[in-house]
Amino acid sequence: MKKRRLWSFPGGLKLPDHKSPSTQTPIAPAALPKQLVLPLQQHIGEPAEPVVNLGERVLKGQVIATAQGYLSAPVHASSSGQVVAIDNLPIPHPSGLSAPCIVIETDGEDAWGERQPVENYRQLNPSQLRNLIRQAGIVGLGGAGFPTFIKLNPGPEPRVETLILNGAECEPYITCDDLLMRERAEEIIQGIGVIGHALHARHCLIGIEDNKPDAYRALAATATEGIEVVPLPTRYPTGGEKQLIKVLTGQEVPSNGLPIDIGVVCHNVGTAVAVHRAINLGEPLISRIVTVTGSAVARPRNLEVLLGTPIRHLLTQCDTEIDCIDRLIMGGPMMGFTLHHDAAPVIKTTNCLLAGLQEGSRQPPVMPCIRCGACGEVCPVQLLPQQLYWHARAKELDKLQDYHLFDCIECGCCDYVCPSHIPLVHYYRYAKSEIWAQEQEREKADLARQRYEFRRQRREREQQERAARQQAKKAAVAPSASKTDKQAAIQAAVERARAKRTAQKKTIDETPPSQ
Amino acid sequence: MPFQFFSSPHLHQGKGISQLMFQVIYALVPAIALYVGYFGYGVLINIALAVIAALATEALMLITRQQPLTPFLTDGSAVVTAVLLALCLPPLNSWWVPVVGTAFALIFAKHLYGGLGYNPFNPAMVGYVLLLISFPKEMTTWLPVQELAAQPLSLKESLTWVFTGTSVQGIAIDALSGATPLDYTKTQLGLGQPMAEIRTHPLFGTLGGKGWEWINMGFLLGGLWLLYKRVISWHIPFAMVGSLLTLALLFQWLDPTTHPSALLHFVSGGTLLGAFFIATDPVTAAATPRGRLLYGVGIGCLTYIIRTWGGYPDGVAFAVLLMNMAVPLIDYYTPPRVFGQNRRP
Ligand code: SF4
Ligand code: SF4
Numbered sequence: 078m079k080k081r082r083l084w085s086f087p088g089g090l091k092l093p094d095h096k097s098p099s100t101q102t103p104i105a106p107a108a109l110p111k112q113l114v115l116p117l118q119q120h121i122g123e124p125a126e127p128v129v130n131l132g133e134r135v136l137k138g139q140v141i142a143t144a145q146g147y148l149s150a151p152v153h154a155s156s157s158g159q160v161v162a163i164d165n166l167p168i169p170h171p172s173g174l175s176a177p178c179i180v181i182e183t184d185g186e187d188a189w190g191e192r193q194p195v196e197n198y199r200q201l202n203p204s205q206l207r208n209l210i211r212q213a214g215i216v217g218l219g220g221a222g223f224p225t226f227i228k229l230n231p232g233p234e235p236r237v238e239t240l241i242l243n244g245a246e247c248e249p250y251i252t253c254d255d256l257l258m259r260e261r262a263e264e265i266i267q268g269i270g271v272i273g274h275a276l277h278a279r280h281c282l283i284g285i286e287d288n289k290p291d292a293y294r295a296l297a298a299t300a301t302e303g304i305e306v307v308p309l310p311t312r313y314p315t316g317g318e319k320q321l322i323k324v325l326t327g328q329e330v331p332s333n334g335l336p337i338d339i340g341v342v343c344h345n346v347g348t349a350v351a352v353h354r355a356i357n358l359g360e361p362l363i364s365r366i367v368t369v370t371g372s373a374v375a376r377p378r379n380l381e382v383l384l385g386t387p388i389r390h391l392l393t394q395c396d397t398e399i400d401c402i403d404r405l406i407m408g409g410p411m412m413g414f415t416l417h418h419d420a421a422p423v424i425k426t427t428n429c430l431l432a433g434l435q436e437g438s439r440q441p442p443v444m445p446c447i448r449c450g451a452c453g454e455v456c457p458v459q460l461l462p463q464q465l466y467w468h469a470r471a472k473e474l475d476k477l478q479d480y481h482l483f484d485c486i487e488c489g490c491c492d493y494v495c496p497s498h499i500p501l502v503h504y505y506r507y508a509k510s511e512i513w514a515q516e517q518e519r520e521k522a523d524l525a526r527q528r529y530e531f532r533r534q535r536r537e538r539e540q541q542e543r544a545a546r547q548q549a550k551k552a553a554v555a556p557s558a559s560k561t562d563k564q565a566a567i568q569a570a571v572e573r574a575r576a577k578r579t580a581q582k583k584t585i586d587e588t589p590p591s592q
Numbered sequence: 593m594p595f596q597f598f599s600s601p602h603l604h605q606g607k608g609i610s611q612l613m614f615q616v617i618y619a620l621v622p623a624i625a626l627y628v629g630y631f632g633y634g635v636l637i638n639i640a641l642a643v644i645a646a647l648a649t650e651a652l653m654l655i656t657r658q659q660p661l662t663p664f665l666t667d668g669s670a671v672v673t674a675v676l677l678a679l680c681l682p683p684l685n686s687w688w689v690p691v692v693g694t695a696f697a698l699i700f701a702k703h704l705y706g707g708l709g710y711n712p713f714n715p716a717m718v719g720y721v722l723l724l725i726s727f728p729k730e731m732t733t734w735l736p737v738q739e740l741a742a743q744p745l746s747l748k749e750s751l752t753w754v755f756t757g758t759s760v761q762g763i764a765i766d767a768l769s770g771a772t773p774l775d776y777t778k779t780q781l782g783l784g785q786p787m788a789e790i791r792t793h794p795l796f797g798t799l800g801g802k803g804w805e806w807i808n809m810g811f812l813l814g815g816l817w818l819l820y821k822r823v824i825s826w827h828i829p830f831a832m833v834g835s836l837l838t839l840a841l842l843f844q845w846l847d848p849t850t851h852p853s854a855l856l857h858f859v860s861g862g863t864l865l866g867a868f869f870i871a872t873d874p875v876t877a878a879a880t881p882r883g884r885l886l887y888g889v890g891i892g893c894l895t896y897i898i899r900t901w902g903g904y905p906d907g908v909a910f911a912v913l914l915m916n917m918a919v920p921l922i923d924y925y926t927p928p929r930v931f932g933q934n935r936r937p
Contacts (some may be wrong), residue, residue, distance in 0.1 A: 489601030
């Protein structure tokens with residue numbers, strides 16, 4: 078492996094990785110389910126707007142909901158069939174709430190609609206490429222689900238020095254990127270070509286943790302000019318965007334800034350493949366690789382899954398003992414959230430389904446904090462998790478912000494090591510939502526105040542205008558003010574005299590003849 | 593099928609408070625064994641009495657405070673306090689000395705502040721200082737190393753003395769007792785003796801006090817194991833020992849006749865027990881990395897100052913308690929630089 082200078086980030090953990098069970102077999106396509114449940118919101122931002130009617134027949138790849146607003150992504154039918162419902166159904170979300178979904182009953186033909194591959198993407202300009210990528214419904218496949226086209230728009234000024242492809246995959250159990258890199262290195266490199274063209278990036282670094290040597294070899298063998306594949310020490314959370322950038326470039330993304338502020342753009346390897354498919358093959362984002370693993374799964378592996386496939390359908394395909402699942406997690410064991418129901422479908426951000434853990438989770442009882450500082454030692458952001466915890470408990474929201482609560486990436490390292498088994502991250506999430514709620518309240522109050530102010534100002538203005546109008550009227554009655562005072566006074570006297578006369582005359586005139 | 597909700601992360605390394613506490617106790621085993629070898633069974637009796645008193649007091653206080661018994665009684669923290677305090681006591685004491693010391697430590701220094709995690713002062717050191725101030729005679733009656741003793745005491749004889757207070761084999765305990773090397777050094781220096789002369793006393797071995805030097809090596813060994821096991825971080829021991837030795841070397845260089853050598857400071861009294869086991873008590877120590885360095889340096893310097901110019905031969909306990917007071921301030925001013933941020937709160 079080629080040597081490249083690497084940096085390191087503070088804190089972090091060496092975790093048992095549990096990756097081998099799901100890497101034994103190659104990626105296999107998941108069976109086509111009877112029904113596909115496609116939530117309108119599978120990304121950060123506004124939910125998409127349905128454009129199909131109940132009973133309508135749709136083809137694979139057809140747009141069934143369009144993006145609403147800037148921060149949004151369209152949804153496509155992931156197989157052919159009939160729209161049988163547009164309704165609130167369980168979705169994979171930490172809240173466990175239901176949300177609007179389009180349900181397609183598949184017809185088994187899996188018939189594609191029209192696909193329009195781009196002959197040579199180099200002939201398109203970045204904005205055309207972005208538009209195509211947007212229409213393909215691509216969002217970041219690493220887990221956060223940020224619409225990809227936005228990250229391809231670095232704005233007019235800042236120059237993109239480095240495109241970073243995130244193949245670190247630092248969470249235990251998850252292996253979808255690993256297998257993708259092993260098996261589809263070619264597609265990743267092609268995707269980098271498109272992204273690099275859209276961004277005018279100088280060069281590209283692909284960071285892969287060194288516990289995935291096969292993936293490294295596959296990519297290193299495929300990489301073309303300007304693309305460097307870099308093995309990274311295995312350490313959680315190297316796959317965090319800011320951590321990865323630090324390790325690869327030595328630069329820190331400013332605390333309230335974006336990677337682009339330091340000339341870096343970061344995409345997940347899966348996203349690169351999706352971009353390649355969208356541009357070079359004309360296929361929108363309708364499937365993704367999902368790791369199905371965990372203690373309750375008899376045949377853990379990676380499946381290429383059509384979006385909208387019910388999770389239960391996947392679990393049974395991997396011979397999962399559903400009754401043995403103590404917790405069903407979407408994502409990794411460190412940052413993933415538990416699902417409330419296995420009827421929820423696979424969405425664009427579903428990288429892993431973890432059915433039951435191989436080993437220890439947090440054990441009650443929760444003991445008092447003994448100030449051991451272990452949490453601070455492992456925090457990759459160098460926060461003081463212990464102080465955050467005290468202030469979160471005391472609901473000292475201002476203090477929490479002083480201690481940089483919003484820099485917390487919720488990686489869970491502090492929680493993992495706390496000997497008192499305190500659910501630290503839970504407290505932080507709660508505190509964050511409290512602060513948001515408070516801010517919303519304040520915004521509402523601000524808005525009300527603004528409205529009031531506005532009304533008051535309008536009234537004042539109207540009054541002033543009225544006054545001005547009256548003045549103007551008076552002024553119109555009075556002659557122009559260009560003359561000197563003396564002249565004006567004389568003029569006024571003359572006027573008065575004339576007015577008096579007129580008035581007298583008028584009075585006489587108007588006096589009824591009878592008098 | 594519906595599933596239960598859990599908050600992430602879903603993994604935990606598994607180690608709890610009691611594991612940490614018991615690792616501290618395992619780390620003390622080599623030193624305790626050496627202690628018994630050099631000074632007889634007294635120390636074991638002290639430990640046993642202190643532990644029993646600690647658990648009883650802890651249970652009583654938990655009941656009084658209406659707290660659940662099991663998690664707190666088994667967390668090991670009371671046991672650690674008891675053992676550390678017992679290790680600071682003279683090896684042959686009346687039974688009530690360790691009992692009063694631990695009970696006071698746990699009631700006043702721990703539970704009255706809110707129990708585990710809430711005490712600002714190191715309970716073991718509070719207990720020790722209380723005994724030292726209230727019962728100076730009992731607290732300075734040290735046994736000499738067995739090889740210097742006229743007659744080593746058997747377990748039965750030790751127990752008899754501890755519980756009945758009757759002298760053994762007709763010999764008054766006073767006749768058996770002697771000063772610790774630090775004590776001796778301090779009094780002799782006060783009498784104007786040069787260091788070279790003092791070091792020739794049979795109390796001293798190759799590195800420091802006979803016996804004491806090896807017991808301290810036991811603490812060092814255990815401490816290094818704790819570092820290796822990541823139960824403690826290097827900051828406090830390193831800073832404390834480092835600053836103590838720096839001062840000692842400086843004064844030794846300036847005037848070796850009136851200042852004990854750095855080596856003597858290193859292997860005497862509470863230096864290594866304090867550095868690895870007492871100053872590193874998580875609850876009462878500084879918590880930020882830079883804070884821990886400062887905290888350690890503070891203890892090291894204060895220890896040297898008290899040993900050299902203060903009224904007591906050893907100063908670790910006072911140094912720790914004094915620095916405990918400074919912890920909130922230290923923590924407040926030493927937060928690490930947040931990733932991606934240039935300002936400090
Ligand atoms: S969850 Fe937040 S506070 Fe805890 S280690 Fe991660 S970044 Fe630090
Ligand atoms: S790890 Fe847990 S017990 Fe230790 S300081 Fe942090 S919150 Fe407190």
